[in-house]
Amino acid sequence: MKRNLMYAALLAAAMMVSCNGKNTAQNEASTDSTSVADTTASESVDLAAVAGTYEGTLPAADCPGIKTVLTINADSTYQLQQDYIDRKDGHDEASGVLEVLDGNVLMLVRPSSDDHTFYKVKDNSSVIMTDSLGNEPEGEMAKLYVLTKK
Numbered sequence: 001m002k003r004n005l006m007y008a009a010l011l012a013a014a015m016m017v018s019c020n021g022k023n024t025a026q027n028e029a030s031t032d033s034t035s036v037a038d039t040t041a042s043e044s045v046d047l048a049a050v051a052g053t054y055e056g057t058l059p060a061a062d063c064p065g066i067k068t069v070l071t072i073n074a075d076s077t078y079q080l081q082q083d084y085i086d087r088k089d090g091h092d093e094a095s096g097v098l099e100v101l102d103g104n105v106l107m108l109v110r111p112s113s114d115d116h117t118f119y120k121v122k123d124n125s126s127v128i129m130t131d132s133l134g135n136e137p138e139g140e141m142a143k144l145y146v147l148t149k150k
Helices: 002-015 025-029 139-145
Strands: 052-058 066-072 077-084 091-101 105-110 115-123 126-130 146-149
Touching: 052 126, 052 139, 077 105, 126 139, 139 146
Parallel strands: none
Antiparallel strands: 052 066, 052 146, 066 077, 077 091, 091 105, 105 115, 115 126, 126 146
8 A cells, every 4th residue: 555655656746747847756756865765785787787878758747748868877977868848948958977776776966956866777778767765657657757778
C-alpha cells in the first residue's frame, strides 16, 4: 500500500510538470536532503560504460511531451537539452556534475540553481527517470520515462 502511494505521488508530481522549463517534479521532490538515495553502496555504475547520449520524449502535463537529450560523460559531468513540444520558448539546456547514488541512480545537479534530476541506469543502453529514492514509475506509464542510448 505504501509503495502504491509513493508511485501515485510520483505520477501526480510528473503530471504537474510544466512545459515552461523552469521546474521538474524531480527538482521539487529533491529539496528534502533526507529523501536522497544512499551514496554508500558498495557496487556502483561504471560511468565509462554508461557514458553516451540518451534520447527520448518524456511526458508533460500541458504539452504533448518533452524531447530530451541527455549526454553522460565518464568524468561525472552531463549535458541536458529539453525541447517542450509545441511551445515557442520551450527550449532548456543545462550542464553540470552528476553523482552516483545507491549504486545505479544518477543525480544530475544543476549548478545555477542546485536543482536535482534523477535517472536510474537500467543497463548500458537505457536510463529511466526516477524519484529521489530511485523508485521507477510502474505500469504502462513506466515506458514513457525511458531514454535510450544513441
